[in-house]
Amino acid sequence: MDQYSSSSLVDTSLDLTIGVTRMRVEEDPPQTSALVEELNRVSAENKKLSEMLTLMCDNYNVLRKQLVEYENKSNMTERDQTSPPKKRKSPTRDDAFSSAVIGGASESSSTDQDEYLCKKQREETVVKEKVSRVYYKTEASDTTLVVKDGYQWRKYGQKVTRDNPSPRAYFKCACAPICSVKKKVQRSVEDQSVLVATYEGEHNHPMPSQIDSNNNLNRYISVGGSPTEPAAANRSSSLTAAVTTVDLIESKKVTSPTSRIDFPEVQKLLVEQMASSLTKDPNFTAALAAAVTGRLYQQNQTKK
DNA sequence: CGAATTTGACCCGCGC
DNA sequence: GCGCGGGTCAAATTCG
Numbered sequence: 378m379d380q381y382s383s384s385s386l387v388d389t390s391l392d393l394t395i396g397v398t399r400m401r402v403e404e405d406p407p408q409t410s411a412l413v414e415e416l417n418r419v420s421a422e423n424k425k426l427s428e429m430l431t432l433m434c435d436n437y438n439v440l441r442k443q444l445v446e447y448e449n450k451s452n453m454t455e456r457d458q459t460s461p462p463k464k465r466k467s468p469t470r471d472d473a474f475s476s477a478v479i480g481g482a483s484e485s486s487s488t489d490q491d492e493y494l495c496k497k498q499r500e501e502t503v504v505k506e507k508v509s510r511v512y513y514k515t516e517a518s519d520t521t522l523v524v525k526d527g528y529q530w531r532k533y534g535q536k537v538t539r540d541n542p543s544p545r546a547y548f549k550c551a552c553a554p555i556c557s558v559k560k561k562v563q564r565s566v567e568d569q570s571v572l573v574a575t576y577e578g579e580h581n582h583p584m585p586s587q588i589d590s591n592n593n594l595n596r597y598i599s600v601g602g603s604p605t606e607p608a609a610a611n612r613s614s615s616l617t618a619a620v621t622t623v624d625l626i627e628s629k630k631v632t633s634p635t636s637r638i639d640f641p642e643v644q645k646l647l648v649e650q651m652a653s654s655l656t657k658d659p660n661f662t663a664a665l666a667a668a669v670t671g672r673l674y675q676q677n678q679t680k681k
Numbered sequence: 682c683g684a685a686t687t688t689g690a691c692c693c694g695c696g697c
Numbered sequence: 698g699c700g701c702g703g704g705t706c707a708a709a710t711t712c713g
Contacts, residue, residue: 532686534705547704561704 512565513572522546522562524574527584530560541566556581 513524522535522544529551537544543564550558558578565571 533707535687536703536705539702545703 509576511574511576513574514570522564522572524560524562524572526574528558528580538563543569550580552580552582 530548534547545563548560550556561575
């Protein structure tokens, strides 16, 4: 949580004015004023957007605090009730394998007692397992149930469930059985463009995409939990998109910090590339739309 | 040709 | 006990 609140302090400005203003002034005075005006307008807009984003982050933090408090309260009451979890435990060989390895009792013939112990261990691990849900905004036309969260997954099943007409895809972490994290991905009933990913468990290894930091995946800024845990419960899709964009901007900012200072032509090129890649990037447009609609919604709420 | 994905069969918990 | 439904397995298929 603190990690995220710190992210709200991050300078989200696109900083599109870098050196360009000075460059133009020297070259072509008649056009400069218009360009400067345009740049000022864009940076003002940019400033507004970053303010909105900061505001949204703050609001999110407040909401999240409330949610955590609420969850803590409900967990306390759940603990009082001694009834075991109703949901069926995954009776996978992975679980049996892991519990056997942890217990150091592999290759033994399974007696009833062993089975019972395994079952008990399984129950305990399931109770301990972190289950979190993450919403991803995608194109409605995009029929794939692929969520680029930075980790590598292996699909092991797909099912159409009763409560939702769209199929649910089942994934295991590609590092299984070392990492026993699973996720389910299904389109939201309410909004087909929203993918709901349910994560079970925590990764015990770093995110593979961290090595390749320049790819444009839907990377996360961890809001809660461990840094390797991508999911945080009940994150809104708009926020995810906004967060992605902040991340994206930041990554683009650090692409070539030295060339920005030294070479005006490179600066110009960089700015153009940045602008074009941002406008082409669906994540950016989605984040922008989310930020604006969020703000509008907020204004409507305050008016009422 | 090996790895990844698809998909029908199967397993198991739960409600009736 | 039986059927339903969610979850998993594994053979078949596709892909790079």
